[in-house]
Amino acid sequence: MIRDKFAVPATAVETLGTGLINQTFLVSGERGEKYVLQRLHSIFPPEVNLDMEVVTVRLQDRGLVTPRLIRTVSGHLWLEMADGIWRLMTYIPGISVDRVDSAERAYEAGRLLGRFHMALSDLDYRFLGARGGIHETPRHLRNLELALDRHRDHAAYHRVRPVAEEILSAASKLTPLPALAERVVHGDPKISNFIFDAASGEGLCLVDLDTLNRMALPLELGDALRSWCNPAGEDSDTTDFSLGFFRAALTGYASEAGRWISPAEAASLVDATMTIMIELAARFCADALNESYFAWDPVRFPSRSEHNRVRAEGQLRAWEACRKMETQLSEVSREVFGLTPR
Structure with missing residues (x-):
């Protein structure tokens, strides 16, 4: 799916994070590049991706680091499959934590x-x-x-x-x-x-x-x-x-x-x-x-x-x-x- 629908040559996919709602995966490419793949929970309509695009463009324009959506080969911001809405995003290197430690x-x-x-x-x-x-x-x-x-x-x-x-x-x-x-x-x-x-x-x-x-x-x-x-x-x-x-x-x-x-x-x-x-x-x-x-x-x-x-x-x-x-x-x-x- 990733290679055909997003034109990303994925070599490995693994679970990422501890989110309570969406399913999130880390995708690795042939040259070591990384992406984030998500299947949205059914509570979210696909239009949330339109909102995300508007906001991340603004954040980027204001100098903030932000993940960005990667369009499908047909130019869409998300992919509708039988098992739900999927999207691919840029990966931001760093760490996340489940509790504040300091x-x-x-x-x-x-x-x-x-x-x-x-x-x-x-x-x-x-x-x-x-x-x-x-x-x-x-x-x-x-x-x-x-x-x-x-x-x-x-x-x-x-x-x-x-x-x-x-x-x-x-x-x-x-x-x-x-x-x-x-x-x-x-x-x-x-x-x-x-x-x-x-x-x-x-x-x-x-x-x-x-x-x-x-x-x-x-x-x-x-x-x-x-x-x-x-x-x-x-x-x-x-x-x-x-x-x-x-x-x-x-x-x-x-x-x-x-x-x-x-x-x-x-x-x-x-x-x-x-x-x-x-x-x-x-x-x-x-x-x-x-x-x-x-x-x-x-x-x-x-x-x-x-x-x-x-x-x-x-x-x-x-x-x-x-x-x-x-x-x-x-x-x-x-x-x-x-x-x-x-």
């Missing part, structure tokens, strides 16, 4: 996301493949309640239900977020979607651009911070929230976008981070019963259900840690962005 890494992630947002801040474009309702927290909580109702006979129900009840209880304690203007965002800024220089640790680029969208900035940054500030990563139920990583991440972001982010956006970051934690916990917990959405690791876990239960509990424990240090986190945010104390 304050320096958190700083670089924040700095790179700030550059990304600034480069797209004046993009006048209507996203064609954007999915609505990504961070509609009430909807995700309702989906969890539906999963509990529909799967009472699930083998793991007795293990999942107590976690679900904790999540629903925690949701009632969340502070409502203010209505804010929508910004152009990546949409899934977890740490594994960043590429870093293997030697220097410098943040190079963001990948997995299927979630490009417009949304309130605190939701984007909250999603980033819940990932970056959890030293244990997503696949553990003994998670925490690092105040040091939080400070470093915000400092990195402010170095690029500190004058762009509004005081109202900056003031909402801690509340948004806790909201995203509970929202993601609800999504993982629902899939512990539905077993239909998130990918799972059969080497480390006995079932998709158990992997998602652990993920859900991990987000819940991170929320608890975040809530205990909420005052300190708010003080850091005010300090970094120069906000007046409440």
Whole structure:
């Protein structure tokens, strides 16, 4: 397929990364060149590739490193096959990580996301493949309640239900977020979607651009911070929230976008981070019963259900840690962005 459809003489194909949605492969060519091949999950319409093309052209024009789509021999940005939508992209040398391992890494992630947002801040474009309702927290909580109702006979129900009840209880304690203007965002800024220089640790680029969208900035940054500030990563139920990583991440972001982010956006970051934690916990917990959405690791876990239960509990424990240090986190945010104390 790769040779015939993309005119790339592939000699080897191997699995790449630990993404939860798309299937990703590293393709090696005859002369040592490398490419990234992806099969998109069915939740994504093919038009996400049109969005990706517009955004990556802009990023490249603004001097940012970015993967670019490689057209098929017939000139298309993607390939429609019987088993789904496939695309080929340029490969960006570097490393990706599944959890932040140092304050320096958190700083670089924040700095790179700030550059990304600034480069797209004046993009006048209507996203064609954007999915609505990504961070509609009430909807995700309702989906969890539906999963509990529909799967009472699930083998793991007795293990999942107590976690679900904790999540629903925690949701009632969340502070409502203010209505804010929508910004152009990546949409899934977890740490594994960043590429870093293997030697220097410098943040190079963001990948997995299927979630490009417009949304309130605190939701984007909250999603980033819940990932970056959890030293244990997503696949553990003994998670925490690092105040040091939080400070470093915000400092990195402010170095690029500190004058762009509004005081109202900056003031909402801690509340948004806790909201995203509970929202993601609800999504993982629902899939512990539905077993239909998130990918799972059969080497480390006995079932998709158990992997998602652990993920859900991990987000819940991170929320608890975040809530205990909420005052300190708010003080850091005010300090970094120069906000007046409440």
